[in-house]
Amino acid sequence: MTGFIIRRLLLGLVTLWITSLIIFAATQALPGDAARSILGRSATPESLAALRQQLGLDKSVFTQYWEWISGVLTGDMGASLVNSLPVTEVLSDRLVYSLFLMLLAAAISVPLGIYLGAASARRRDSAFDQTTSVATLGLAALPEFVVGITLVVVFATNVFTWLPGVAVTEPGVGPWHYPKQLILPVAVLVIAVVPYTARIMRASTVEILESDFVEMARLKGLPEQRVLWRHAVPNALAPTFQVTALNLAYLAGGIVVVEAVFNYPGVGLLLVDSVRSRDMPVVQAIALLIAALYVVLNLLADVATILVSPRLRTSLE
Amino acid sequence: MSTQAPSLEVVDLRVEVDYGAREDIVDEITLHVAAGDVLGLVGESGSGKTTVGLAVLGHTRRGARIVRGEVRIEGRDILPLPPLERQRLRGRLVSYVPQDPASALNPALRINTQLEETLAAHGFGTSTERRARIVEMLEEVLLPTDDIFLKRYPHQLSGGQQQRVALAMAFANRPRVIVLDEPTTGLDVTTQAHVLETVRDLCSAHGVAAVYVSHDLSVVATLARQVAVMYGGRIVELGPTHALFTHAAHPYTRRLVEAIPEISGKHALIGIPGTAPRPGHRPVGCFFAPRCSFAQAECHVSFPPVENVAAGHDVRCFMHATVLAESIAARPAARPRAELGIEDALVAVRNVQASHGARQVLFDIDLVVRPSECVALVGESGSGKTTLARCIGGLHGGFEGEIFFRGQPLPCGSGARDADTRRNIQYVFQSPYNSLNPRKTIGQIIAQPLGVFFSASGADARRRAVEALERVQLSPTVLERYPQQLSGGERQRAAIARALVAQPQLLVCDEVTSALDVSVQAAIIDVLAELQRELHIGLLFVTHNLALIRTISQEVAVMSEGRIVERGLVDDVLESPQADYTKKLLSDTPSLEAAIAASS
Known part of the structure; x- marks a missing residue:
């Protein structure tokens, strides 16, 4: 098991290295450069050249990549072009906000999706199943910003005014100090993830409920609740974990939209601002961070799959 | 013991499909089993035997519904009970042993958990008492009782061990009735013999009434006191085992018996033409009439009533008197097998070794197949017989030694x-x-080798395809059909036709009949024997069924643990086996003839 995790982590590093190449190439390909966007249209060629030299933009592409990547490896992601603060410092506060939002969303949506899926499969073709099916399909079809704005309209502004529509925070204060402000952003993320988890969980539970060992469990006279939760669900989890991991990773992108809608001071909002101001070191750092999140979540899903599948688990021992 | 009040009585049971038209899956099922007795419920696939077996537990699969009848266990009808009470009876009063324990044991739960919950769900004692019962049960089914074994997952057990765990589970709460649904289908003969012995011992020791569902009449003959033969969802004949196999009153029972291969190989194997009717496609009158050589006009009008022909022997056939008058001993004798080939070897295997990864599975194999000769390769699963066949067929990655063609x-x-x-x-x-592409018609499937080997197409390809189909007794109309529109037997014939159009000199047949019903198996064997006689094709016939080989092969090679332990003429090997392993295989192979001889 440990060997497996180490192997997968090494593979993850390779993935991240390839991603770093793509990120770097993409930022190079963008029109205009940082010096021009910092100084604006009225900048003189002399000042532009001076700034380029200061930022190292006049060096060769390879040197620039090498300086960036070696900085990343030593924990120095460079300085923000906008306020000259180290990128790590700019990121750290924001990261806490975003991770907290995501963890909260995951902690609610994963069990909720699994429960809804399993319960629908159990009551297959019932009114409950059909309602859940239509609702999850409909919600899955809605982009996050539509869900976000609808929630703001309904719960924060036009209809009810129960909840704050935008986050108002102070630097250095953790997001958990503003529970009310978290409700709507978390709700949007939960709505984004639950439909997929619930649908895949329903599909795999339906399949498992038709299996011989579930019929055997019933013929042994086990109560239906035990048949479902002890016999069927553990076997249905493996495919669900895979889909959920991809979805949570997708949340890392979804969070950009959600944070923009609610003005929530996380990594996503920072990314939007940094792209607008061509703050390349920050953009690159965030892109790499999101890639790392994908790698980690997929690894976690694989480990979880192995943990719920004795056949895989015992073959690794 | 059969004088006791029956532990299980099924009266006029009817199960219907739960959608659309009100078609029955099984109907008018009436049977009794006394405590300690075993009733064999036999029939081919689609005959409804599993439906009846499950209904004894008050259970139906999705899409089916019990609509009429009684299932009385020790006098109490369990069908009118509310679902929750019925559920509490399952596993306690009446229990079930599944067909395929590999898929019926939960892969995510340890053996101990699965045994323990069977007891706990029915409120059996404290955890210490449950532990003691589990140990007792495992001892009864001859399994280890230590912690290491109990902590295993199903996939860490062999097929025989898995089936024993399922047996232990079924007997755990000391039920009064037990339904065994083809529990030995996937097992080797030796393992099967052991499991059958355990079943018999447990049933008589605990006075359990057992319903043994099976398509294998030889197995049923060794185990059951009574047999019910099912066809098209009806019990067409029910009687004492011995009477049923020696004086069958229903033509279908007779045909089934004739289709069973015997080690003695005295009789010709005769298949039953046509296929069993599925629910919704059953003819008017007797369901068997379209396939029956005794059928008269009245057989096509109404379904025959139950008639008693001897003590405890009932039959549903208008012609039973005529059938009974014709002695069952008048079975046609086996046709002479093709002469032993004298020509040079078609295939000669010399000192072949082969491995799966790091594990060597074939050791020092020598084998010869001559033209128009059939060599049977027998052995249990894991003996390496399929690997050897694949080496010859060019499907195994690599081997050492030499194979000459x-x-x-x-x-x-x-x-x-x-x-x-x-x-x-x-x-x-x-x-x-699995071996026919579901997206292609039979015509396209057969045309493929024709295109590759003969560049044949159009009318020429069609003519050759039709010729091959005629050889395997399929009508040219199947050319336009897809594999899933054919029955199992028709599909296997189509697969043989696909091989035949290539005009091969050697046909490697890898367990080609093990997925088929006995009546279909007999017909396939007939086709293969004809190919051998008329086209002089050499056959390598891989099988685990010793009873089959005398009907078709001249020579046999017995494999065990990757080695050929005995090789020789079929008659010599079967009549005076030299290797201990061959002797054991022979004694473990269930035989209808032996069972009948023993019971009379």
């Missing part, structure tokens, strides 16, 4: 062989359900 050494993989060699060695796979 007509004197020329064969390269390992089929890709390295020339087109002519590939054409001359054709392979027929075990399961016709």
Whole structure:
């Protein structure tokens, strides 16, 4: 098991290295450069050249990549072009906000999706199943910003005014100090993830409920609740974990939209601002961070799959 | 013991499909089993025997519904009970042993958990008492009782051990009635013999009434006191085992008996033409009439009533008097097998070794197949017989040693062989359900080798395809059909036709009948024997069924643990086996003849 995790982590590093190449190439390909966007249209060629030299933009592409990547490896992601603060410092506060939002969303949506899926499969073709099916399909079809704005309209502004529509925070204060402000952003993320988890969980539970060992469990006279939760669900989890991991990773992108809608001071909002101001070191750092999140979540899903599948688990021992 | 009040009584049971038209799956099922007795419920696939078995537990699969009848266990009808109470009876008063324990044991739960919950769900004692009962049960089914074993997951057990765990589970709460649904289907003969013995011992020791569902009449004959034969969802004949197999009053029972291969090989194997009717496609009158040589006009008008022909022997056939008058001993004798080949070897295997990864599975194999000769390769699963067949067929990655085809050494993989060699060695796979591409018609499937080997197309290809189909007794109309529109037997014939159009000299048949009903198996064997006689094709016939080989092969090689332990003429090997392993295989193979002889 440990060997497996180490192997997968090494593979993850390779993935991240390839991603770093793509990120770097993409930022190079963008029109205009940082010096021009910092100084604006009225900048003189002399000042532009001076700034380029200061930022190292006049060096060769390879040197620039090498300086960036070696900085990343030593924990120095460079300085923000906008306020000259180290990128790590700019990121750290924001990261806490975003991770907290995501963890909260995951902690609610994963069990909720699994429960809804399993319960629908159990009551297959019932009114409950059909309602859940239509609702999850409909919600899955809605982009996050539509869900976000609808929630703001309904719960924060036009209809009810129960909840704050935008986050108002102070630097250095953790997001958990503003529970009310978290409700709507978390709700949007939960709505984004639950439909997929619930649908895949329903599909795999339906399949498992038709299996011989579930019929055997019933013929042994086990109560239906035990048949479902002890016999069927553990076997249905493996495919669900895979889909959920991809979805949570997708949340890392979804969070950009959600944070923009609610003005929530996380990594996503920072990314939007940094792209607008061509703050390349920050953009690159965030892109790499999101890639790392994908790698980690997929690894976690694989480990979880192995943990719920004795056949895989015992073959690794 | 049969004088006791029956532990299980099924009265006029009817199960219907739960959608659309009100078609019955089974109907008018009435049977009784006394405590300690075993009733064999036999029939081919689709006859409804599993439906009846499950209904005894008050259970139906999705899409089916019990609509009429009684299932009385020790006098109490369990069908009117509310679902929750019925659920509490299952596993306690009446329990179930599944067909395939590999899929019926939960892969995510330890053996101990699965045994313990069977007891706990029915409120059995404290955890210490449950532990004691589990140990007791495992001892009864001859399994280890230590912690290491109990902590295993199902996939860490052999097939025989898994089935024993399922047996332990079924007997755990000391039920009064037990339903065994083909519990030995996937097992080797030796393992099967042990499991059957355990079943018999447990049933008589605990006075359990057992319903043994099976398509294998030889197994049923060794185990059951009574047999009910099902056809098209009805019990067409029910009687004492011995009477049923020696004085069958229903033509279908007779045909089934004739289709069973025997080690003695005295009789010809005769298949039953046509297929069993599915629910919704059953004819008017007697369901068997379209396939019956005794059928008269009245058989096509109404279904025959139950008539008693002897004590405890009931039959549903208008012609039972005529059937009974014709002695069952008048079975046609086996046709002479093709002469032993005297020509040069078609295939000669010399000192072949082969491995799966790091594990060597074949050791020092020597084997010869001559033209128009059939060599049977028998052995239990894991003996290496399929690997050897695949080496010859060019499907096994690599082997050491030499395989000669007509004197020329064969390269390992089929890709390295020339087109002519590939054409001359054709392979027929075990399961016709997986070996035919579901997206192509039979015509397209058969045309493929024709295009590759003969560049034949159009009218010429069609003529050759029709010829091959006629050889395997299929009508040319199947050319336009897809594999899933054919029955299992028809699919296997189509697979053989696909091999035949290549005009091979050697046909490698890998367990080609093990997925088929006995009546279909008999017909396939007949086809293969004819190919051998008329086209002089050499056959390598891989099988685990010793009873089959005398009907078709001249020579036999017995494999065990990757080695050929005995090789010789079929008659010699079967009549005076030399290797201990062959003797054991022979004694473990259930035989209808032996069972009948023992019971009379």
